[in-house]
Amino acid sequence: MDLKKGTIPTNTVTRTLSDLDAQTGNIYESVVIMAKRANQVAAEIKQELSRKLTEFSNVSDNLEETFENREQIEISRYYERLPKPVLVATEEFLENELSFTEPESTEEA
Numbered sequence: 001m002d003l004k005k006g007t008i009p010t011n012t013v014t015r016t017l018s019d020l021d022a023q024t025g026n027i028y029e030s031v032v033i034m035a036k037r038a039n040q041v042a043a044e045i046k047q048e049l050s051r052k053l054t055e056f057s058n059v060s061d062n063l064e065e066t067f068e069n070r071e072q073i074e075i076s077r078y079y080e081r082l083p084k085p086v087l088v089a090t091e092e093f094l095e096n097e098l099s100f101t102e103p104e105s106t107e108e109a
Contacts, residue, residue, distance in 0.1 A: 008083040008091045019094060030093065033100050037089035049079050 021027040056072045092098050 008088055010081070010083045010087070012087070015090070015094075023093070023096070029102075033098060034086070034089045034093050037092060037098055038085040041085035041088050045079065045082065045085065049075070 017027055020030045024030045024033070052075050053072065056069050089098075
């Protein structure tokens with residue numbers, strides 16, 4: 001996942017349903033695939049951000065000792081400007097960058 005490349009829009013884009021269901025043949029399956037990928041992207045971003053912000057945490061943090069750290073603010077602003085996970089997942093799906101398998105159906109006689 002490369003969020004730094006500029007091809008992913010940072011705001012919503014109108015999509016046609018035929019583009020979204022072309023790979024699966026079912027719009028609902030496509031939405032589920034994109035939603036699962038969006039959750040993965042969000043978890044990756046959250047983990048990366050938490051890792052970077054732990055450098056700034058103090059053991060003795062309380063309300064009176066809270067101060068603004070310029071680097072911490074810049075890191076937070078950078079992550080706020082990133083495209084939303086749903087937009088990343090949609091773009092990856094439309095560019096055929098996601099691999100998925102269909103679950104085996106159980107036919108009942």
